[in-house]
Amino acid sequence: MNNQEQTPLLEVRNLSKHFGAVRALNDFSMVVRPGEVVALAGDNGAGKTTLIKAISGVFQPTGGEILLRGQPVSFSTPQEAREKGIETIYQDLALADNLSIGANIFLGREPMRKAFGFLPVLDRKAMAVAAKQTMGRLDFHVSRLDAPVSNFSGGQRQAVAIGRAVYWDAQILIMDEPTAALGVPEQRKVISLIHQLKAQGRGVIFISHNLQDIFAVSDRIVVLRRGIQAGERKISETNHDEVVKLMVGG
Amino acid sequence: MTTTSSTGETHVAPQADHGDPARSLIARIADGRAWLFLAGLIICFEVWSRLAFGATFVLNPFNLQSIAIFAVAPLLLATGQTFVIISGGIDLSLGFIMGLAAVVAAHATNMAGAAIPLPLAMLAGILAAVLVAGVPGIINGLLISRLRIPPFIGTLGMFGVARGAAYLLAGGTTVPVQNSWFALLGNGKFHGVPYLVMITAVFVVVMHYILSQTRFGQHNYAIGANVQAARRAGIDIKDHILRLYVLSAMCAGLGGALYAARFTAGAAQAGEPLLLDSVAAVVIGGASLFGGSGTIFGTVAGALVIAVIQYGLVFVNVEPFWQFIAVGLVIIISVLIDQAQRRFSGARQDE
Numbered sequence: 001m002n003n004q005e006q007t008p009l010l011e012v013r014n015l016s017k018h019f020g021a022v023r024a025l026n027d028f029s030m031v032v033r034p035g036e037v038v039a040l041a042g043d044n045g046a047g048k049t050t051l052i053k054a055i056s057g058v059f060q061p062t063g064g065e066i067l068l069r070g071q072p073v074s075f076s077t078p079q080e081a082r083e084k085g086i087e088t089i090y091q092d093l094a095l096a097d098n099l100s101i102g103a104n105i106f107l108g109r110e111p112m113r114k115a116f117g118f119l120p121v122l123d124r125k126a127m128a129v130a131a132k133q134t135m136g137r138l139d140f141h142v143s144r145l146d147a148p149v150s151n152f153s154g155g156q157r158q159a160v161a162i163g164r165a166v167y168w169d170a171q172i173l174i175m176d177e178p179t180a181a182l183g184v185p186e187q188r189k190v191i192s193l194i195h196q197l198k199a200q201g202r203g204v205i206f207i208s209h210n211l212q213d214i215f216a217v218s219d220r221i222v223v224l225r226r227g228i229q230a231g232e233r234k235i236s237e238t239n240h241d242e243v244v245k246l247m248v249g250g
Numbered sequence: 251m252t253t254t255s256s257t258g259e260t261h262v263a264p265q266a267d268h269g270d271p272a273r274s275l276i277a278r279i280a281d282g283r284a285w286l287f288l289a290g291l292i293i294c295f296e297v298w299s300r301l302a303f304g305a306t307f308v309l310n311p312f313n314l315q316s317i318a319i320f321a322v323a324p325l326l327l328a329t330g331q332t333f334v335i336i337s338g339g340i341d342l343s344l345g346f347i348m349g350l351a352a353v354v355a356a357h358a359t360n361m362a363g364a365a366i367p368l369p370l371a372m373l374a375g376i377l378a379a380v381l382v383a384g385v386p387g388i389i390n391g392l393l394i395s396r397l398r399i400p401p402f403i404g405t406l407g408m409f410g411v412a413r414g415a416a417y418l419l420a421g422g423t424t425v426p427v428q429n430s431w432f433a434l435l436g437n438g439k440f441h442g443v444p445y446l447v448m449i450t451a452v453f454v455v456v457m458h459y460i461l462s463q464t465r466f467g468q469h470n471y472a473i474g475a476n477v478q479a480a481r482r483a484g485i486d487i488k489d490h491i492l493r494l495y496v497l498s499a500m501c502a503g504l505g506g507a508l509y510a511a512r513f514t515a516g517a518a519q520a521g522e523p524l525l526l527d528s529v530a531a532v533v534i535g536g537a538s539l540f541g542g543s544g545t546i547f548g549t550v551a552g553a554l555v556i557a558v559i560q561y562g563l564v565f566v567n568v569e570p571f572w573q574f575i576a577v578g579l580v581i582i583i584s585v586l587i588d589q590a591q592r593r594f595s596g597a598r599q600d601e
Binding site: 078 | 459463464465468469471472474475476478479480482483484485542543
């Protein structure tokens with residue numbers, strides 16, 4: 001346990017991001033340890049999105065540093081962040097609805113094989129096998145692997161997006177409002193998926209407006225207010241009222 | 251699935267895709283609607299022609315040849331158009347790129363024929379046509395990918411530019427080709443199958459391979475369904491769009507070269523009436539103009555549907571203006587089927 005404390009998966013130190021005179025993020029620090037779910041909470045415009053975009057390589061931070069397993073890193077593109085194991089799962093589901101689960105998992109990095117010994121073709125079988133195994137690890141069982149993902153429900157598609165991150169061995173998953181567009185049973189499905197990611201030793205940064213979800217799944221909560229860290233609490237030692245007070249600055 | 255209960259979670263994981271076979275049957279019918287149309291049309295014309303003239307329509311090899319020849323030029327445009335429409339774009343410049351390529355093919359074949367043997371001159375002419383067609387394709391691609399001009403407007407502009415360039419190059423008239431090999435390519439047959447049809451068949455198979463079996467094709471579908479997702483997956487959208495419009499322009503270039511072979515002349519207006527036929531073939535073939543769906547073989551069926559209507563109505567001696575009405579109706583019905591299928595699959599998502 002102590003060892004884990006010493007080498008967090010991800011550490012953000014004194015991170016700042018300024019847009020002209022606007023200080024969207026100011027001197028912000030946080031850590032994510034293996035197997036830990038950290039919730040980011042804050043009102044609209046508090047800087048949550050700026051923070052995750054800085055971590056995932058969309059923005060270059062103005063100041064401060066990001067450490068991955070103790071090593072300082074800097075990403076100039078989201079692609080680089082992804083290669084280092086930081087995957088962002090977006091609210092609006094970055095899936096191509098017309099493609100199968102396998103094709104979505106491998107989108108942009110499709111495996112090829114040689115047909116008749118010379119002709120390069122997409123290796124759909126390998127994609128389907130990998131899709132079945134990966135989705136199986138997330139307790140999501142599907143037999144018709146050639147079906148486009150538009151055939152599946154919102155929660156199932158969220159699972160596909162998470163499955164893609166898992167397949168490419170993302171160590172840190174940033175989930176932006178993963179339950180926002182879903183019905184209640186689907187939300188519970190996503191919460192249970194996050195529990196499984198946690199059990200696999202991955203770090204999760206979970207952004208949500210829904211305090212109930214935050215309390216259901218997180219180990220710690222970090223509250224942002226106007227670009228600064230307004231407070232950090234262990235979920236076991238806080239309650240809804242305190243978090244809301246931190247968020248609104250009461 | 252049995253391990254689920256031991257994790258302590260209250261949910262169980264059922265098969266995620268229960269009840270899909272029914273949907274997939276309807277989807278399959280909708281996907282294959284172009285071939286059903288085609289079969290229906292052929293049966294109609296067969297019955298009509300037997301009742302009216304006591305002659306067969308479809309078993310007559312001359313009819314089949316004529317329909318295939320009819321379908322070649324729109325099909326060449328439509329294969330390129332299929333790629334573009336799947337990506338969510340449209341290429342309106344293809345018709346006059348084809349005209350430009352036909353004029354270039356005629357000039358280049360004539361010029362090369364003065365210096366090198368005729369068969370080589372023919373190949374040089376075809377190559378020149380395809381390469382020159384690539385130029386407006388590059389410009390289209392750059393306008394759309396780099397300068398973010400909507401495909402409709404960008405290619406509409408290129409429609410005008412290519413048209414003017416083709417007429418200027420042709421000197422306002424048609425350019426005759428003096429090359430017996432080129433004429434043979436356009437009009438010769440091997441065991442009753444025209445060379446043009448053979449070339450087009452090979453070309454279509456290659457394009458089917460590119461669309462269905464390569465990363466380029468796969469990314470094309472992804473971009474058409476969700477550009478944002480494709481970008482986040484690390485696909486270079488700008489590069490893809492550029493290559494896409496060059497590809498479609500080169501399809502039109504080949505169409506222009508084969509036109510010049512068939513009529514042994516290059517004409518700037520070669521592809522003018524074919525542009526909308528190419529879009530119609532793609533739509534009848536099952537592609538959605540919103541992007542993300544469509545296949546090359548669907549487009550082949552779409553092009554054949556149009557060719558059968560056009561040739562069949564002439565064959566059964568109906569006034570040619572009915573062709574426009576018939577093709578128009580088929581397009582509308584085809585889009586209606588597409589919409590119905592979408593509603594159906596959409597309804598399933600709500601449960």
